[in-house]
Amino acid sequence: MTAARELAPSQEIQENVIFPPGDLYSDEPPVETDLHLRQIILLLNCLEWLWQDRNDFYAAGNLTIYYSPRQLKSELFRGPDFFVVLGTERKSRKSWAVWEEDGKYPNVIIEILSPKTAETDRGFKKQLYQNTFRTPDYFWFDPHTLEFAGFHLVDGEYQPLEANSQGHLFSQQLDLWLGIQEGKLRWFTTTGELLPTSEEVAQREAQRAEQEAQRADRLAAKLRELNIDPDTI
Numbered sequence: 517m518t519a520a521r522e523l524a525p526s527q528e529i530q531e532n533v534i535f536p537p538g539d540l541y542s543d544e545p546p547v548e549t550d551l552h553l554r555q556i557i558l559l560l561n562c563l564e565w566l567w568q569d570r571n572d573f574y575a576a577g578n579l580t581i582y583y584s585p586r587q588l589k590s591e592l593f594r595g596p597d598f599f600v601v602l603g604t605e606r607k608s609r610k611s612w613a614v615w616e617e618d619g620k621y622p623n624v625i626i627e628i629l630s631p632k633t634a635e636t637d638r639g640f641k642k643q644l645y646q647n648t649f650r651t652p653d654y655f656w657f658d659p660h661t662l663e664f665a666g667f668h669l670v671d672g673e674y675q676p677l678e679a680n681s682q683g684h685l686f687s688q689q690l691d692l693w694l695g696i697q698e699g700k701l702r703w704f705t706t707t708g709e710l711l712p713t714s715e716e717v718a719q720r721e722a723q724r725a726e727q728e729a730q731r732a733d734r735l736a737a738k739l740r741e742l743n744i745d746p747d748t749i
Contacts, residue, residue: 540582540611551659552597552628555701559598559626562703562711563690571606575599580611583621583648594644598626599651600690621649623689626701629658642667646674653687655694657701664696682708
C-alpha cells in the first residue's frame with residue numbers, strides 16, 4: 517500500500533504538491549460515553565500485553581488518520597475508534613499521517629457504535645475503509661445493544677465474517693478472535709483463551725501467590741502437629 521492512491525489524477529492533485537508536515541496533531545473529539553472509552557482502553561491494553569515484546573506494530577484509539585495532502589482544506593481525514601498497523605515502528609505519535617508512514621494504512625479497524633455514529637460507521641466509513649484504506653479487517657461493536665459484525669476484504673470488497681460456535685469473529689491480520697465477554701468486546705487466542713489485561717494478569721499472580729502461601733501455612737501447621745520442625749524439612 518502506498519500513498520500514490522491519494523495522488524491519483526482523479527484527485528486532481530498536482531505531482532509537485534507540497535505535503536503538509538507529518539507531525540500533525542490528532543483532531544478527534546472526545547469519545548461519546550464512558551463505555552466507549554473503557555472499551556477502547558480494554559482492546560488496547562490486552563493487545564499491548566500480548567505483544568509486549570514486539571516492536572513491529574502500532575495500535576491506537578480515537579487518533580486521526582491523515583490520508584491526503586489536501587486534508588487541511590477538506591474532510592479527507594478520519595479517526596477510527598481503534599486501529600492496528602502492522603509492519604511499522606512501535607513508537608508514540610501525534611497522529612497517523614499516511615505519507616509519513618510509507619503509505620501504510622491500518623490492517624485492522626474497530627468502530628464502537630453509538631446512535632450518533634452508527635449510520636456513518638455502517639455506511640460511509642465501511643466504504644472508505646474498503647475502497648481507500650483497503651483495510652483487510654473491519655469490525656464494529658455497539659456497547660449498549662451488543663451488535664457485533666466483522667468483514668474481511670476479498671477481491672477489493674468486504675465480505676461478512678462468519679462467527680464460530682462461541683459467536684466470535686476471526687481477524688486474519690492479527691491471528692486473533694474477537695468476541696463478547698460480559699458485555700465487552702475482548703480478544704481471544706486461536707485456541708479460544710481469553711486475552712487478559714495487565715491488571716487481570718497481576719490479580720491472577722497475586723491470587724496464585726496467596727494460594728501458595730496458604731498451602732505452605734497448612735503444611736507447616738500439620739508438621740507441628742506431628743512434632744516436626746518445619747525448618748528441618
